[in-house]
Amino acid sequence: MDTGAAVQIPTLEDIRDAQRRIAGAVRVTPVLTDPDFNRLLGCRLWLKCENLQRTGAFKFRGASNAVARLQENGIDGDVATHSSGNHGAALALAAASHGRRARVVMPEGSSPAKVDAVRRYGGEITFCQATQAARESGLAELVAAGCVPIPPYDHPDIICGQGTAALEFASEHDDLDVIMVPVGGGGLVSGTAIAAKALIDGISVIGVEPEGAAETALSMQLGQRITNFRVNTVADGLRAVIGTLNFRIVMQSVDDVLTVSDSGIIAAMALVWQHFRMLIEPSSATVIAALLSYPERFADLRVGVIVSGGNVDLESLPFDSRE
Amino acid sequence: MDTGAAVQIPTLEDIRDAQRRIAGAVRVTPVLTDPDFNRLLGCRLWLKCENLQRTGAFKFRGASNAVARLQENGIDGDVATHSSGNHGAALALAAASHGRRARVVMPEGSSPAKVDAVRRYGGEITFCQATQAARESGLAELVAAGCVPIPPYDHPDIICGQGTAALEFASEHDDLDVIMVPVGGGGLVSGTAIAAKALIDGISVIGVEPEGAAETALSMQLGQRITNFRVNTVADGLRAVIGTLNFRIVMQSVDDVLTVSDSGIIAAMALVWQHFRMLIEPSSATVIAALLSYPERFADLRVGVIVSGGNVDLESLPFDSRE
Numbered sequence: 001m002d003t004g005a006a007v008q009i010p011t012l013e014d015i016r017d018a019q020r021r022i023a024g025a026v027r028v029t030p031v032l033t034d035p036d037f038n039r040l041l042g043c044r045l046w047l048k049c050e051n052l053q054r055t056g057a058f059k060f061r062g063a064s065n066a067v068a069r070l071q072e073n074g075i076d077g078d079v080a081t082h083s084s085g086n087h088g089a090a091l092a093l094a095a096a097s098h099g100r101r102a103r104v105v106m107p108e109g110s111s112p113a114k115v116d117a118v119r120r121y122g123g124e125i126t127f128c129q130a131t132q133a134a135r136e137s138g139l140a141e142l143v144a145a146g147c148v149p150i151p152p153y154d155h156p157d158i159i160c161g162q163g164t165a166a167l168e169f170a171s172e173h174d175d176l177d178v179i180m181v182p183v184g185g186g187g188l189v190s191g192t193a194i195a196a197k198a199l200i201d202g203i204s205v206i207g208v209e210p211e212g213a214a215e216t217a218l219s220m221q222l223g224q225r226i227t228n229f230r231v232n233t234v235a236d237g238l239r240a241v242i243g244t245l246n247f248r249i250v251m252q253s254v255d256d257v258l259t260v261s262d263s264g265i266i267a268a269m270a271l272v273w274q275h276f277r278m279l280i281e282p283s284s285a286t287v288i289a290a291l292l293s294y295p296e297r298f299a300d301l302r303v304g305v306i307v308s309g310g311n312v313d314l315e316s317l318p319f320d321s322r323e
Numbered sequence: 324m325d326t327g328a329a330v331q332i333p334t335l336e337d338i339r340d341a342q343r344r345i346a347g348a349v350r351v352t353p354v355l356t357d358p359d360f361n362r363l364l365g366c367r368l369w370l371k372c373e374n375l376q377r378t379g380a381f382k383f384r385g386a387s388n389a390v391a392r393l394q395e396n397g398i399d400g401d402v403a404t405h406s407s408g409n410h411g412a413a414l415a416l417a418a419a420s421h422g423r424r425a426r427v428v429m430p431e432g433s434s435p436a437k438v439d440a441v442r443r444y445g446g447e448i449t450f451c452q453a454t455q456a457a458r459e460s461g462l463a464e465l466v467a468a469g470c471v472p473i474p475p476y477d478h479p480d481i482i483c484g485q486g487t488a489a490l491e492f493a494s495e496h497d498d499l500d501v502i503m504v505p506v507g508g509g510g511l512v513s514g515t516a517i518a519a520k521a522l523i524d525g526i527s528v529i530g531v532e533p534e535g536a537a538e539t540a541l542s543m544q545l546g547q548r549i550t551n552f553r554v555n556t557v558a559d560g561l562r563a564v565i566g567t568l569n570f571r572i573v574m575q576s577v578d579d580v581l582t583v584s585d586s587g588i589i590a591a592m593a594l595v596w597q598h599f600r601m602l603i604e605p606s607s608a609t610v611i612a613a614l615l616s617y618p619e620r621f622a623d624l625r626v627g628v629i630v631s632g633g634n635v636d637l638e639s640l641p642f643d644s645r646e
Binding site for chain 1 (some may be wrong): 350353356357359370372374375377379408416439443597599600601631634637640643
């Protein structure tokens, strides 16, 4: 797949097209707020709950759009990806919804919950060694066998699908001062930035990364995409390096990328459980951790965050709910 | 408080008044559906997610209405109740929202999560022995000391508050064939029955009880309120005996009360986690268990269920999420 400099940056209209394409398949997720939580944070916060999206993550939006585009373009065949996380399950369900099969290369040692999710939606798993090279060669074999590769973030169709969450959000809350999302491979942040900047005058788009996977923040500072960052964070969904197209969009449309500690992430998960009775992934809790870590930046502002996913492993929650 | 035969059964208009009274305090909870889950169940299901209500349960609606009525009527003072569950936390927050203090009599051995919740919302706890007599005498002492008692279900203000969930539900989905809710003390089912029957032509209102707390189903069969049922169920929120006013409403407006097994309840909790990434209480899972236990009754129908709460103890979930 071509994701180089030649690829055009998608527009708001492309995201609107994606929304029409995936309407009916994706869930219009709820937006929640809580006065006690707002008092604690010192700002006015709305949560766009993609943890309640089908497959438990926003990833289903992008995967649905990518598979629907194949249908439109008359491209048949199984779809394939490599994934240790939510993209695999999302692609499995998106493919099944169109009568296709998804083949997912997963590293050995992937969490049982993620493996189960891919299988539940009818995906077929090929296990590989837990290295980037093994994942890529596993995928290359499937592509050589005729599968259509669907990348997790570095593609306009994925970015446009992910951008539909911000489209829904802005249609309900068109006066946000800030919209904030986690940054991993950059699918969500780039789609969000395109939609939010086009729809809401003067809005700031802020990404959040764990300190242990803060290569995008560093890349922004240096003005070039760093790919050899040594990653170490509890936020398993954010360990990816930002994609090339995604990074171009971030440089153009994202105002800032903040970083938060793993302990802040875990504390934020516990707070969201207390105030909303939702279990959110560590990756999703980064945005709440940022509000707690940089209170002066958000004081009294109207802040929208996209809660990216809820696929936590119930058997190994990182916080003590009794505290 | 008078809850005898003389109390008038509330009307739809009373529930609309409650809705106006508590607007802004209660959260308008989302309604979710899922095509895969519908396929599994063989019906079209919508979940009204009171697990995402403030304090994690519909109970906040009734408590908010009851406290707001005190304000309207110029009745000052602390409020009080006895509760081992969600009503205590709901009353604590409702009271705090009006600048009052809630005093809650809780049996020793109450779950730490429930104790924490009452305290988090500013409630003051008095522990008592784990008997009904000790709970009632604990409350009587608080009332003697000047507190205003707010009962958990057997009161028109509570019933009207709980009925606002069905009011919201019907405003979004006015063509349901069935609305189904769990039955404990009967606050939710009676408020739901009044609202749903008045708003949706031909709708069936169905209550669900665990087999181990099926005194309402038995009471309906016998035409009289059974109070000495030996209770044993995992659904801790449904162990109460139905109230007297509540039972009158049930006899008048509820079409049926179904019973489900504890194992069915636990399996339903796991299914909701899988399909919606929401942890719901065992009490709430009864309605899903009923859909699975009586599929022929619901085949192809449009079914609305009110998911009553999400206050589960993360440290002792009754299902294995990896299955």
